[in-house]
Amino acid sequence: MTPSENPVRQMPRRIALKWLAAAAAGMALAGRLDLAMAQVPTKSGKPIGTDPVLNKDYKPGELWPLLMSPAQRRAAAALADLIIPPEEGGLKPSQLAVHEFIDEWISSPYDQTAKDRPVILAGLDFLDAEAQQRHQAVFAELNAAQQGGIADAICGATPATPAYRPQVRFFDRFRHLAAGGYYTTPQGMLELGYVGNRPTATFDGPTPEALKHLGLA
Amino acid sequence: MPLISEKELKASYDVIIVGSGAGGGQSAYTLTMNGVKVLLLEAGRNYDPLTETAMFQTPSAAPLRGISLEDKPFGFYDATVDGGWQVPDEPYTNASTEAENKFWWWRARMLGGRTNHWGRISLRNGPYDFKPYSRDGLGVDWPMSYQDVAPYYDKVEMLIGVYGSNEGLENTPDSSEGCLLPPPKARAGELYIKKHVAKLGIPVIPIHRAILSVKQDADNIPAKLHPGNPRAQGILAEAMRQRAACFWATDCGRGCSIKANYQSTTVHLPPAMATGNLDILPNAMARAVTLDAQGKANGVSFIDKVTGREITAKARVVILAASSAESARILLNSKSAKFPDGLANSSGEVGKNIMDTVGASLGGQVPAFENLPVHNEDGAGDHVYVPWWLYKEQKAGKLDFARGYHIEFATGRRMPNVGVAGPAKPGYGKAFKEDLRRTYGSFIGFSGRGEMIPNKDSFCDLDPSVKDKWGIPVLRFHWKFSEHELKQALHMHQTFARMIEAIGGKVGGKPATDGAKAIKPGGFIIHEVGGAIMGADRKRSVTNQWNQCWDVPNLLINDGAPFCSNADKNPTLTIMALAWRACDHLIEEMRQGNL
Numbered sequence A: 001m002t003p004s005e006n007p008v009r010q011m012p013r014r015i016a017l018k019w020l021a022a023a024a025a026g027m028a029l030a031g032r033l034d035l036a037m038a039q040v041p042t043k044s045g046k047p048i049g050t051d052p053v054l055n056k057d058y059k060p061g062e063l064w065p066l067l068m069s070p071a072q073r074r075a076a077a078a079l080a081d082l083i084i085p086p087e088e089g090g091l092k093p094s095q096l097a098v099h100e101f102i103d104e105w106i107s108s109p110y111d112q113t114a115k116d117r118p119v120i121l122a123g124l125d126f127l128d129a130e131a132q133q134r135h136q137a138v139f140a141e142l143n144a145a146q147q148g149g150i151a152d153a154i155c156g157a158t159p160a161t162p163a164y165r166p167q168v169r170f171f172d173r174f175r176h177l178a179a180g181g182y183y184t185t186p187q188g189m190l191e192l193g194y195v196g197n198r199p200t201a202t203f204d205g206p207t208p209e210a211l212k213h214l215g216l217a
Numbered sequence B: 001m002p003l004i005s006e007k008e009l010k011a012s013y014d015v016i017i018v019g020s021g022a023g024g025g026q027s028a029y030t031l032t033m034n035g036v037k038v039l040l041l042e043a044g045r046n047y048d049p050l051t052e053t054a055m056f057q058t059p060s061a062a063p064l065r066g067i068s069l070e071d072k073p074f075g076f077y078d079a080t081v082d083g084g085w086q087v088p089d090e091p092y093t094n095a096s097t098e099a100e101n102k103f104w105w106w107r108a109r110m111l112g113g114r115t116n117h118w119g120r121i122s123l124r125n126g127p128y129d130f131k132p133y134s135r136d137g138l139g140v141d142w143p144m145s146y147q148d149v150a151p152y153y154d155k156v157e158m159l160i161g162v163y164g165s166n167e168g169l170e171n172t173p174d175s176s177e178g179c180l181l182p183p184p185k186a187r188a189g190e191l192y193i194k195k196h197v198a199k200l201g202i203p204v205i206p207i208h209r210a211i212l213s214v215k216q217d218a219d220n221i222p223a224k225l226h227p228g229n230p231r232a233q234g235i236l237a238e239a240m241r242q243r244a245a246c247f248w249a250t251d252c253g254r255g256c257s258i259k260a261n262y263q264s265t266t267v268h269l270p271p272a273m274a275t276g277n278l279d280i281l282p283n284a285m286a287r288a289v290t291l292d293a294q295g296k297a298n299g300v301s302f303i304d305k306v307t308g309r310e311i312t313a314k315a316r317v318v319i320l321a322a323s324s325a326e327s328a329r330i331l332l333n334s335k336s337a338k339f340p341d342g343l344a345n346s347s348g349e350v351g352k353n354i355m356d357t358v359g360a361s362l363g364g365q366v367p368a369f370e371n372l373p374v375h376n377e378d379g380a381g382d383h384v385y386v387p388w389w390l391y392k393e394q395k396a397g398k399l400d401f402a403r404g405y406h407i408e409f410a411t412g413r414r415m416p417n418v419g420v421a422g423p424a425k426p427g428y429g430k431a432f433k434e435d436l437r438r439t440y441g442s443f444i445g446f447s448g449r450g451e452m453i454p455n456k457d458s459f460c461d462l463d464p465s466v467k468d469k470w471g472i473p474v475l476r477f478h479w480k481f482s483e484h485e486l487k488q489a490l491h492m493h494q495t496f497a498r499m500i501e502a503i504g505g506k507v508g509g510k511p512a513t514d515g516a517k518a519i520k521p522g523g524f525i526i527h528e529v530g531g532a533i534m535g536a537d538r539k540r541s542v543t544n545q546w547n548q549c550w551d552v553p554n555l556l557i558n559d560g561a562p563f564c565s566n567a568d569k570n571p572t573l574t575i576m577a578l579a580w581r582a583c584d585h586l587i588e589e590m591r592q593g594n595l
Ligand SMILES: Cc1cc2nc3c(=O)[nH]c(=O)nc-3n(C[C@H](O)[C@H](O)[C@H](O)COP(=O)(O)OP(=O)(O)OC[C@H]3O[C@@H](n4cnc5c(N)ncnc54)[C@H](O)[C@@H]3O)c2cc1C
Pocket: B018, B019, B020, B021, B022, B023, B024, B025, B041, B042, B043, B044, B074, B106, B107, B108, B109, B110, B111, B112, B113, B114, B115, B117, B118, B119, B120, B121, B122, B284, B285, B286, B287, B321, B322, B323, B324, B326, B330, B526, B527, B558, B559, B560, B570, B571, B572, B573, B575
């Protein structure tokens, strides 16, 4: 009687709403999830359980061991920083441990996230192999233009050539996780334009500028 | 809260209540405030929202960014302890393997039950909702009317604190003067939707939620709720002063450590404890109601989950409030020579007529919401909704389904979650960041919540072989929606698509053309009620209008089990109103020596 395989159904209603909303722009998110679900990796570590302590800060690696090799972690840090370049004065994703979150994700004892493990690990290995082939150095040591050259081949903005096609899915999943990791940090939230999670005495509703923007002023 | 252990149980109580959620919390409150000595048995662990709630934690402080997982299905921070679609050691089964015939049963095992993480939407049933059979010939009428229950809606609203407004709409009752707290302002997207769906004849009005938009009036409400009972007034006034007003920042589903929303653990149980009339025993899993030689209830046998021992506690009266299906399970498991088919089941109706809410959702993206000037839109969950607006059309036979639905919707610049990149165009770097910033907050989702009519194919019984960890037979569910629900779900999708178009948005995915594809599975909306319906005729119902079992008058069922229908209005406010009403009646019966 495990709930159905449909991932949306596994989500709380409010998250499912967000998910549906996210799928709304007509992008093939559902398709991507289905694709990724084809892999069933073995589990490691213990799940969170039904009664974890909630009001404390958790760090990647605290609940289950992280599986990326040092080389893979360096490549992951570099790619996260390439995908989400810092704003003036802001920290890089790697400085906010976004790559560690991705490691936590793929190392988890949940099929739901660990299904990304083979894709992500193989993709990170590809980055270094490709970097070696093109520039005789690992991905993390390339300059931005060199890293961009590799990313352009697999990011899906233009159709990938057959040789790079297997890595398009890696890039997409990695980007999904890097953005998910980054924009859920306080810095990332602010950058996106989320300014809540602050107590206020009254709820004042939309600002005059917001109302004007919507033709409601 | 200082609770008792099994060793501190008293020899006997006036009343034993099983379950500490909405129904059990309200019962404990009403009884103890009136001097009744109560033992509350709760299967879950003690839970303290003041110290355990993760109020301001961001997803980055949670494992896996707090996503939904099988052991924390509503996300890491959600205030559900030992619960979800599965509960450790407590399986349930479905008779069918077909997805559309399965029932999903959400439970929580913690003090306060699901009231710690519920959505706080608190809508009254209207006059039609108590007489559905009289109105359209389907389902069953309740044995009382809206007018009988209205005073108790007033009381519960004043006690727990509900924001909302009186709009004078059909079958969407106004509260009495002074019951409601002011509703919060609508968000930008909510206002925009309201303006643009008006041309479809769809009204958008403030929703009612159990949240203190301002502090309660502790100087005046206690005297209204407990006239002639100065002690109760004093205790309640103090409890009300302990509750802060909402600070419009955190997710109510995590619970509220400042007591600004309703949870049994912050609103019902503290004043009940302060009376000195309440013993709460956690980790106590009720198995059966025990009977005396005359067939009257005289206690509850339960498993002490700490020691694994079975113990019996004694009382003059027993109230089941373990959640509707679990209360039905306890009745079915309370078999005896006098009640071979389960307790209070001479009608054969125990476990029958289970209902959930019809649910269907559709989302979209709204270009007008892109690049909205940055401002804080947190607020407190939903601020507005669409009440059912087609009563007249339905009555005139213009719709192909019999009952209505309301629409809840989510807009706004809410706290980002891990799915933030989902809809972005391929690419990376500055352009990718810009794309996310532009579209952040531009997604909307509509969810329909509709009435399901009870039917003979939707019921629960005991599984003939599966037992829980303590050897107690578990429930087996049987489920089927009728055409009314499927057509209603289809109507929801079609309506949502029209609404999204009316606001210039793009519908995400395809609206269903078949209701069976649109409808969420049974139980999925977690508004399950029925299983021991009330009635005027003891041959066709399990309880009378005061939740008293016909066969065993000193046994009450104060959760959703006695519901005769499940209006689109979320059930919990009604559970509490009926529990209060039942307890007032019980107190009177006890005073008169009838029980
Ligand atoms: C995410 C979510 C959102 C919701 N949103 C809304 C909403 O917005 N509006 C609304 O009206 N409703 C909502 N609901 C439904 C609402 O939570 C329930 O209607 C309400 O809690 C029912 O109250 P109850 O007392 O019957 O059961 P519960 O609140 O479930 O309490 C039952 C208690 O009994 C205990 N128990 C069970 N079995 C035993 C046993 N054998 N022995 C001892 N104790 C036992 C349980 O552990 C539990 O603590 C929502 C539910 C969920 C999960």
